[in-house]
Amino acid sequence: MTAAETPFEPKIVAFCCRHCAYAAADLAGTSRLAYPPSLNIVELPCTGRVDVLELLRTFEDGVDGLLVAGCLPGRCHYLAGNLHARQRVDYAQRWLEDIGLEGERLRMINLSAAMGAQFAELATEMAETIKGLGPSPLGTRRAAGEIPSIGCAACGDPAPSLAESAHDRGDGR
Amino acid sequence: MIVAKQKPLSELTAMLDGYRNVLAVGCGTCVTVCFAGGVKEVGILASALRMARRLDGQPMSVAETTVQRQCEAEYIAPLAEGLDEFDAILSLGCGVGVQTLAERFPDKRVLPALDTTFMGLPTEQGVWEERCQGCGHCVLDITGGICPVSRCAKQLMNGPCGGSQGGMCEVDSDTPCAWQLIWERLDRQGLADRLLEIQPPRDWSTSRDGGPRRIVRDDLRLPPPEDV
Known part of the structure; x- marks a missing residue:
């Protein structure tokens, strides 16, 4: 089978709260319920940790789909983290x-x-949605060094100099 | 604080058409605390611009930095190093920040990413309201700490007008009538009788009507070099 004939398997990242969705994914696994292998789960202490910046940069890095999975409304261990995540x-x-x-x-x-x-059902549904949309038109990850940075006085990077940059993405990642 | 909001992405992509290597510069003061131009907003906007341009088939590099205070030359001076490689600077500072960058780097295109809107305060998380227009002659002592210049649509000095209905302004039913607020505040303080004193017409030459304003403090100016 050539690369052109390879069926599209979407790259999906799932930001999962450790108190609910992460455990639900675990339960799906121990219950032997299949969900798409292309789902890359990132465990978070709470979906309230999710920020717009991370959501956008994940897409910029080339994922085809992104799932944020938090606790049921009113059941957040930190009261409103899942509600904040929904707004973001x-x-x-x-x-x-x-x-x-x-x-x-x-x-x-x-x-x-x-x-x-x-969880297995919704993850599968998400994968089907993304398959219907096709690959992200943004393509693969950014080439290394695409984005220079000249430091950040506000967050403590002392050298506003391209040559001496301590950051390579502006956020230290 | 100075309150600003980001321009629509479509306006910014049109503004940046033709540029391939841009430096986005945030500011660590007012626009950081109104979530318009701090470190995080620079990151979000830079990421969005890179993606939008990649989708347009015209990739653009957007470097990110944030200075502590964009409206003072000393804070932006370090940006000079390495600036040559950028086609343009996209400022996420207020209008003062944009102009400070443009004055410091006159050969470089400096473009505004924000619409600077007003001087105000957050009334709740995510909501900012105007409180000052910098009119140059503060009357808050007379009006119980409530500004009729910035909060009354007509900037009345002897209000309220007939458009005050149920405590709200006729211009916008969600906007409280400033003079209703002033009356209630002074009444609460037992000073309502002071409103019987008619305020004379204002001298607006201290405000924008007098042209660009300038403050000079001789006690703070540096002595001329020849005297040092």
Whole structure:
């Protein structure tokens, strides 16, 4: 099978709260419920940790879809982290549409730790949505060194100099 | 604080058409605390611009930096090093920051990423309201700490007008009538009778009507070099 004939397997990242969705994914696994292998799970202490900057940069790095999975409304261990995440996902979706990407590539879901079957179902649904949209038109990851930085006085990087830059992306990653 | 908001992405991509290597410069003061031009907003906008331009088939490099205070030459001077490789500077500072950069680097194109809107305060998380227009002659002592210049649509000095209805302004039913607020504040303080004193017409030459303003403090100026 040539590369052109290889079926499209979307790259999807899932930011999962450790108190609910991450455990639900675990439960799906121990229950032997299949969900797409292309789903890359990132464990977070709470979806309230998710920021618009990280959502956009994940797309910039070339993912085809992004899932944010938090606790059910009213069940956040930190009271409102999942509600904040929902607002940020909505905001990031508007950015994506302004940029020229489909907003459906980003989705937030809410689960409890006991909802392993629903996690598998929603992850599969997300993968099907992304397959329908096709690969991200942004393509592969940025070439290394595409973005120079000249430091950041506000966050303590002392040398506003391209040559001496301590950051390579502006956020230290 | 000075409150600003980001320009629409479509306006910025049109403004940056033809540029291939841009430096986005944030500011660590007012526009950081109103979430328009701090480190994070620089990152978000730079990422969005890179993606939008990549989708347009015209990739653009956007470097990111944030200075502590964009409106003073000393803070932006270090940017000079390495600036040659950029086609343009995209400032996420207020209008003062943009102009400070443009004055310091007159050979470089400096473009505004924000619309500077007003001097104000956050009334709740995510909401900012205007409180000062810098009119150059503060009357807050007379008006109970509520500014009729920035908060009354007509800038009345002897309000309220007939458009004050149910405590709200006729211009916008969500905007409280400044003079209703002034009356309630002074009444609460037992000073409502002071409103019987008619304020004379204002001298607006201290405001924008007098042209660009300038403050000179001789006690703070550096002595001429020949005297040192």
